[in-house]
Amino acid sequence: MPVPSERELIDGAAQGDRAASRALYERYAPRVYAVVRRIAGDEDLAEDAAQEAWIRAFRALPGFRGDARFSTWLHRIAVNSALQGLRGRRRRSEVQETLPDDLPDPGDDESADPLAARRLEAALDRLPQGMRTILVLHDVEGFTHGEIAERLGVQPGTSKSQLFKARARMRLILKGSELDLAGERSSDRETGD
């Protein structure tokens, strides 16, 4: 039995076909979840945002005209759902004072690779929400500063400055000695910029 094409799956799902809907879901769920998880910064919000993204996508599917690639179309929906989820969440303290338990010690990593993907994921969760959102949208998802500015309602310059702060913070987190390096920076890395 031939494997249905993506277009056939889309058409089937648009008509409410359960098998086609599930096949589309299985194909793209990891990608959708990855983007909302990284923007959300925690599992609960990510689960909700991913569900919302899929519901929106299935609602909108009959109007999908194939002008953009389906993966691109779905990705945009996922990003929007994650951002809306963040806006709707009650404000909470952005800066955590302690490292999360699942952030590996830099010296414990068996691969000895300080930039292993799982450490990056954990470090992303350590970033303040605003920085994390911009870092994920720019460095992970490939949005331009103009696109980020439009989605977040900020100036492109703000997006740039927050990105640079976020990269610097990530670097410090990954080196695993944020406080020491911060001290080093204040005493040794001052600049006349």
Added chain:
Amino acid sequence: MERHLTLETLARLVDESPDEREAAHLDGCPQCRRELDGLKEQTQVLAALPSVRPGAAPWKVLERRLEAEGLVAAPGRPTRRSGAARKTAPRTMAWSRLAAGILLFLLGAGVGSSGLLGTSGEGSGWAAAGPGGIESLLASAGALSLAEAQEVLATTEEWHRLALEQYRERVMAEAGEADGHTGDPHVRYALMESLLEVGREALWAAPADPFLNGLVLNVQVEQDAARMGMTATAPDRIWY
């Protein structure tokens, strides 16, 4: 001794070229070069992060919601109805009479002869008559029962959707959509913006409406595509 470059400055140099002073410092400072290399590597690995599997049994949860909204067919039931099917769904006599009246009103007002809801609506009888005509029609139908009022509401919602669909089609055609993206991306972007504005206004009135949500999302995606077309043709695309 010259002070080191800050991490934020180095983070900027991942995307941008250093100025003369920064370049001179980097040439003579292995520590800052090492930090910059680390930031570049970090950025490269971020761009290549793998997908992440969702938690346990998320499809089952999603499936229940899709069923509840009629977005997938329940076992043994037909698949969800298309827009065309909705339009031909059976209605009561009260609805039929009123719908016929509204249709006659619209046709008589010239909408039918000029194409339903022309792109700008300028000069159409519909726009000229305003809501007063519909009010008169409703008044002439006498006092409506609750069921009839619900039918009228459903009818006007249907007309609203139809009008939006028509409007969308016209805008898309204007944007060069029908000719396979041959239109100017700047024009497309502006037209998508106007369509988005109409869609968002409608969403204020009916935030949960699946058709409107779908329309807005699709237009957002198409506007994104137009924006990419604009930036792709701009010489200073990477401006940061």
